Each structure stands twice: as structure tokens, then as C-alpha cells.
Amino acid sequence: MDKNVSESLIVMPVERKDGTYALRLCLNQGLLTPGQTRRVLEVMETHDGTSLRATTGQRMNLEGVPKEKLDEVVAALGTSIPKCPPGVSVCPGGELCKYGQQETREIGDRVLDVIKANGPYPFKIKSGVSGCGMACGLSFVRDIGLVAISKGWNVLYGGSARHRAAPGVRLAKGVSEDEALAFIEKGLIYYRENARKGERIGMMVRRLGAEVIVDALK
Ligand code: SF4
Structure with missing residues (x-):
């Protein structure tokens, strides 16, 4: 262009x-x-x-x-349009940031594809991808979060930055990009099938208990 x-x-x-x-x-x-x-x-x-x-x-x-x-x-x-399609908060990642452990933009697009492919959901989904543990992509307090480490990706589920703010539960540690996306897909399907209308992932995690969720999404 x-x-x-x-x-x-x-x-x-x-x-x-x-x-x-x-x-x-x-x-x-x-x-x-x-x-x-x-x-x-x-x-x-x-x-x-x-x-x-x-x-x-x-x-x-x-x-x-x-x-x-x-x-x-x-x-x-x-x-x-009446509503912008969902987006992903993505930090500059390993391509641009000296602290970055993994590249973030491509996996950010893949996360968005998985979110789009598995809806509709009981309520909105915010997601974040960060290239290191400093989590500039707000991954710990997003419904779906990815945080890069040297060996791959940590997957967070059900974080919230609202009142009763809390980090998401960790579903996986140091997994590959494909494995991380498979965890996210499983988590989204679980949310779609188990949450009440209007309930964010974090609210569902609080209601059902983190142990139950981590067990179900192994
Ligand atoms: S999360 Fe890490 S890699 Fe991403 S911008 Fe922040 S410091 Fe850089």
C-alpha cells in the first residue's frame, strides 16, 4: 500500500x-x-x-x-460497526523488546483465531500475550493470558482486573505454541459449556473452584 x-x-x-x-x-x-x-x-x-x-x-x-x-x-x-470485534493485548515481544523471550504478534493473531472459532460465549473475553514475565500485555489479569518464558509459554485462565481483581489460574507451564493454543481452545469450550450467561471466566473459576477447573482442563 x-x-x-x-x-x-x-x-x-x-x-x-x-x-x-x-x-x-x-x-x-x-x-x-x-x-x-x-x-x-x-x-x-x-x-x-x-x-x-x-x-x-x-x-x-x-x-x-x-x-x-x-x-x-x-x-x-x-x-x-456497532461493536469492534474482540482484540488481543499484545506487547512488542521478543522481536522488538530486549527482555522478550518469545515473539508475540503471530501467536496473538492465532489466539484471536481460536477465540473467534469457538464462540459465541456467555460474555466477553479479553486476552493478553506477553513476551516475558513483566507481562506488559496484562496477561495475568486477562480472561486468557499467555506469558513467554525461555522454554515456551505459560497459559493463564480467568484473570481479572476488575473489582476482586486476581490473576488467572495457570493451566500450563513452558509448553509449545501449539500446545498453548490447544489449552486455550479447551478452556474456551469449557467456558462456553459451563459458565452462566453474563459470567466472565474468572467468575466461573471462583464459583467452581480453581482445582476443579485445572483438573478438567488437563
Ligand atoms: S512483557 Fe516483557 S517482552 Fe513484553 S514489552 Fe514487557 S518487558 Fe518487553
């Missing part, structure tokens, strides 16, 4: 308390191409009062869109 040509984006409108809208850019792993960046800048240059804010989920919000300009700004950016 020519970096001088702007590229369209998929966005999700979010209503704000003051009546304006934010347009969430439905990014994958927080990445914006040069063409997408150009498109956002073009829109900001022609719409005073807008600003760009990074979200905790590795996405960006174009803030400050007046309600009466919503359709016009959406059309200028690309197309709108």
Missing part, C-alpha cells in the same frame, strides 16, 4: 456524557498503517475540536465528534 494514499478504517461510535461521540478505531494489536494514520490526520485537520486518545485495550479513540457531524466524520474515516 502506498503510504501517501490514505486508507479507510472500521470504527465504532461511542456516545459520551457531554453528548459528543468518540469513534473507536477497531485496530488489531494496536497497529495503525501509514495510510490509516494519514486518514485520521486528514479528518482531524478538517474537524476542529477532535483529539486522539489511546485506550487501555490497544485501540485509539477519535474524541470530540459532535452528534450532528457523526455521519460525516464516520464517512470520512471509513465505515462504522
